[in-house]
Amino acid sequence: MSLETLPLVLPAKLEGRSMSHLLKFLAAIMVTVVFGLVAVSSLRAQNAAPPQPAPPKGPPLIVEGRVVSQYGPVKGAQVRLPGQSQMVLTDNQGHYDLKTTAPVMGRPMVTAGKAGWFNNAASLSWGGQAGDITLYPVFLQDDPSYQYYSPLVCFRCHGRLTRIWDQSKMAHATSNPLLLQMYYGTEQERLNGKGIAYKIAEPNSQGNCAQCHAPGAASDPKRSRDLDEILRSPLTTWDGISCDYCHKTRKVLPAPLSPSGFAPALVRQYPFQGRSILVFGPYSDVVTQPMAASYAPVFKQGEFCSSCHSHLKPLPAGNKWDPSKVYTPDEMAGFGIKGNTVLPVQTTFQEWKQWQDGLGPKDPNKGKRCQFCHMSWQKRLLPYDNYVVEGMAQHMFNATYRSPNDLHPHHFEGGTKNQLQNAVALEVNGKLDKKIFTVTVRISNTNGGHWVPTGETMRNMLLLVSAKSLEDKPLKLIKGPRLPAWAGRGDPAKGDYAGLPGYAFARVLADGEGNLNVPFWKATRIASDTRLRPKSTLKLEFVYQLTDPSDEPSAEAQLIYRPVVRPLAKAKGWEVKDIPVTAKAW
Amino acid sequence: MPRKTLFAFILALLLAPPLAGGASAGQIKGTVKPQGLRSPEGVLVYLSNGPEVMLDLSGAKFVMDQRQLTFIPYVLPVPVGAKVSFPNNDKVAHNVFSLSQAKKFNLGSYKPGQSIEVTFDQPGVVELRCDVHQEMKAYILVLKNPYYALTDAQGNFAIPDSKLLAAHGIKGVPPLPEGKYLMKTWHEKLRGDRAKVEAPATGAADVTFRLKRGPSGVLYKR
Structure with a gap:
């Protein structure tokens, strides 16, 4: 039936019926049309933008109770409904009084946790009454021969979390080909011992690479620290930094004898209480078996990363270097180095810490930590919901809702194109004055909470600047910085940029014979450190000569990142591709 | 001259100024054709020496x-x-x-x-x-100045961009006066281009930009 024929047909069909029937019929049509329009508009709205689930809320609820232990009341325990960021601390008597509008989902309960204790929970009545929550202490028994669980165990309930971690550089840090080649000096098949390598320079030493690249094995004094032996050992459950290793860390403490100056306080225990696995973590409300979870604040602190993202090298007895040529006294103090007998080889943690320590309390960057960027949400990880616990585990553990603000995906991204493009920014401006063309380039460390580049000293970043006339002829640089020899001598078309207008960002290690870009085991001094400090902008001027004062020249600047410094890549025969970071024109 | 023709001529003379005034707003229309981009949408086209109002x-x-x-x-x-x-x-x-x-x-x-x-x-x-x-x-x-536009999904633009101005609630933008202007483009992934354009008193000038991938430039060379 078409809309045009409707008025003609209706009277015939309704002939002889009462007015009330007619009204009912019309009302039915109206209702149908209205519902239809609502449905269509609803569908359109769904197509336009997916609905955002609102944070769940429930009726106001006051929960009261006590947190106790076998030793008496527990003061300062965090109490909350599972998954909620709103929490209260217990008083001297272990009492808490929690007012919340969070919904009670699944089995109603209230949780408690405190550093040094296993988290626990108590059932909650609908009226808000809870029985005593009993906390049990974590006894600090550490068994160095403990065999770590494979991440495959964690994968059963944290599938998405472990998949993302598995793609990170952390996950396979022991079998990293570059690491093995720098350790043994061999090629992929490890047949020929050649080139620059630790084991060639120090054949009788196993070194301390394993301390961070295979920390599970290195933390057992009975085991070999040789990377190959670790990889082949039946005691090794994973070729990198596994879930169970990190989550056995109770604290991170200063350790003057460690290469980093810091060491994790590990509590390695075999399962107890049935099948429970001891795990330390950032949550005080995780009370699900088979994990025996214990809240450890260090998981939310930058200090957690310090035991590996730092490397200080004491020089052989009697040797010294002159830090004043490279660093200010404050910077050296920030590295935690006194005197002139220790080299700051890698100082990512200290770079972050001295930046944070130098910020005022109201500075918007105050409080930024490693986890904010290297464990942040990324678009590829969306949607936010059901990230940590998924699959069958959702049904087993009541599918606790946790705000995305409190979740930290384990991607540990660093040194990738995506991250570099957002860590630094570039601006180019030009100024004409008769036959002089001045190009001003500003390079900013926008997002790096440490110096850029950071970490391993083979990494470097290059700025390339060029200017040309209106007729596309290159202009001659008469004043301004040029790239050093280690940017590569040879054909610029093949990536050898030494001598070109530009600037190099790197920490350059040198040996006693004047060689630059040497590995840490050969270094006797820091020759230069031109890296960008956090949130700082470096302004550089490049002055070009014009042949025609009426010329309308143009300029371009580009930043490229090199994971391996050019001479080392050539010596090792590595084909390392430059990562183009950004480029701007004037 | 017949009387009817004379009347029509006088009427035309009387009506001409107001009609001409109503259509005096010049416009610059055109298309941006970028190479190496999935869509030509979102390229900024602006008059770098447009009247500041x-x-x-x-x-x-x-x-x-x-x-x-x-x-x-x-x-x-x-x-x-x-x-x-x-x-x-x-x-x-x-x-x-x-x-x-x-x-x-x-x-x-x-x-x-x-x-x-x-x-x-x-x-x-x-x-x-x-x-x-x-x-x-x-x-x-x-x-x-407010004489700028963003290209649509087909790469088309018009200056002034009445839709964009209305969407942002910008009022009081006078019609683009007749004259010679320097048009420029900006896009994060495209090398900027420029063209000298003469905005007519009525109607629209037509401009086509063919842009290549490259580093973006500054908006104004100060």
Whole structure:
């Protein structure tokens, strides 16, 4: 039936019926049309933008109770409904009084946790009454021969979390080909011992690479620290930094004898209480078996990363270097180095810490930590919901809702194109004055909470600047910085940029014979450190000569990142591709 | 001359000025054809030497939204003096900041549901970042005059861009006076181009830009 024929047909069909029937019929049509329009508009709205689930809320609820232990009341325990960021601390008597509008989902309960204790929970009545929550202490028994669980165990309930971690550089840090080649000096098949390598320079030493690249094995004094032996050992459950290793860390403490100056306080225990696995973590409300979870604040602190993202090298007895040529006294103090007998080889943690320590309390960057960027949400990880616990585990553990603000995906991204493009920014401006063309380039460390580049000293970043006339002829640089020899001598078309207008960002290690870009085991001094400090902008001027004062020249600047410094890549025969970071024109 | 013809001629003379006045607004239309981009949408086309006019921004509304770890829109052109609000409509906290010369600011970390305003008082490219989520990036292009446009999905544009002006609530933009202008383009991934254009008293001039991938430039060479 078409809309045009409707008025003609209706009277015939309704002939002889009462007015009330007619009204009912019309009302039915109206209702149908209205519902239809609502449905269509609803569908359109769904197509336009997916609905955002609102944070769940429930009726106001006051929960009261006590947190106790076998030793008496527990003061300062965090109490909350599972998954909620709103929490209260217990008083001297272990009492808490929690007012919340969070919904009670699944089995109603209230949780408690405190550093040094296993988290626990108590059932909650609908009226808000809870029985005593009993906390049990974590006894600090550490068994160095403990065999770590494979991440495959964690994968059963944290599938998405472990998949993302598995793609990170952390996950396979022991079998990293570059690491093995720098350790043994061999090629992929490890047949020929050649080139620059630790084991060639120090054949009788196993070194301390394993301390961070295979920390599970290195933390057992009975085991070999040789990377190959670790990889082949039946005691090794994973070729990198596994879930169970990190989550056995109770604290991170200063350790003057460690290469980093810091060491994790590990509590390695075999399962107890049935099948429970001891795990330390950032949550005080995780009370699900088979994990025996214990809240450890260090998981939310930058200090957690310090035991590996730092490397200080004491020089052989009697040797010294002159830090004043490279660093200010404050910077050296920030590295935690006194005197002139220790080299700051890698100082990512200290770079972050001295930046944070130098910020005022109201500075918007105050409080930024490693986890904010290297464990942040990324678009590829969306949607936010059901990230940590998924699959069958959702049904087993009541599918606790946790705000995305409190979740930290384990991607540990660093040194990738995506991250570099957002860590630094570039601006180019030009100024004409008769036959002089001045190009001003500003390079900013926008997002790096440490110096850029950071970490391993083979990494470097290059700025390339060029200017040309209106007729596309290159202009001659008469004043301004040029790239050093280690940017590569040879054909610029093949990536050898030494001598070109530009600037190099790197920490350059040198040996006693004047060689630059040497590995840490050969270094006797820091020759230069031109890296960008956090949130700082470096302004550089490049002055070009014009042949025609009426010329309308143009300029371009580009930043490229090199994971391996050019001479080392050539010596090792590595084909390392430059990562183009950004480029701007004037 | 017959009487009827004379009457028509006089009538035409009388009506001509008002009609001509109504159609005197010149316009510059055209198309941007970029190489190496999936879509020609979102290229800024602007008059670098367009007339600088006093704008009524009292009812203007410029919004740089934050949803699903994304700034929306990716490119927001605004006139000098625009006050832009930065609402956080996401489920996580964000920290918008810029180290660009045209506008340096840092809003600090703020939670979903909150919004902060920033006034952009210098022309130039302002690159936005989020300190917490490094993928997040967007641009605010601060322009000296309101004679700018963003290309549509087909790469078409018209200056003045009445839709864009209306969407932002910018009032009091006078018609583009007849004259010679320098048109320029800006896109993050395209080498900028320029063209000299003569805006007619009536009707529209037509311009086509063919752009190649390359580093973006500045808005104004000061």
